[in-house]
Amino acid sequence: MQRVRRDDHVQVISGKDRGKSGRVLAVWPREDRVLVEGLNIATKHRRVQRTRAGAQEGGIIHEEAPLHLSNVMPICDTCDKPTRVGSRVVDGVRVRICRACDAEL
Ligand SMILES: [Zn+2]
Numbered sequence: 001m002q003r004v005r006r007d008d009h010v011q012v013i014s015g016k017d018r019g020k021s022g023r024v025l026a027v028w029p030r031e032d033r034v035l036v037e038g039l040n041i042a043t044k045h046r047r048v049q050r051t052r053a054g055a056q057e058g059g060i061i062h063e064e065a066p067l068h069l070s071n072v073m074p075i076c077d078t079c080d081k082p083t084r085v086g087s088r089v090v091d092g093v094r095v096r097i098c099r100a101c102d103a104e105l
Pocket residue numbers: 076077078079080081083098099100101102103
């Protein structure tokens with residue numbers, strides 16, 4: 001079961017953005033990677049190009065880079081803390097639960 005899903009609120013637990021939190025924009029389950037809004041900003045250098053409309057594009061841009069799944073923890077709505085994720089079957093459906101307070105995530 002996926003521990004982190006799109007639109008989850010997660011906290012980063014290591015690296016330069018340790019302690020910060022944000023919304024998950026995308027998840028790559030096979031690569032164990034997540035993209036979090038406003039976190040792990042990387043500075044990239046793109047070739048400057050002129051679009052057909054005549055606007056300049058490129059140069060030095062800042063954008064989110066994917067984080068490893070092991071470096072983020074979902075924040076539980078109920079107890080408001082970053083938590084480990086458990087799972088349980090409720091009415092035949094596997095749901096995620098907060099290990100700290102046992103609420104569904
Ligand atoms: Zn909780």
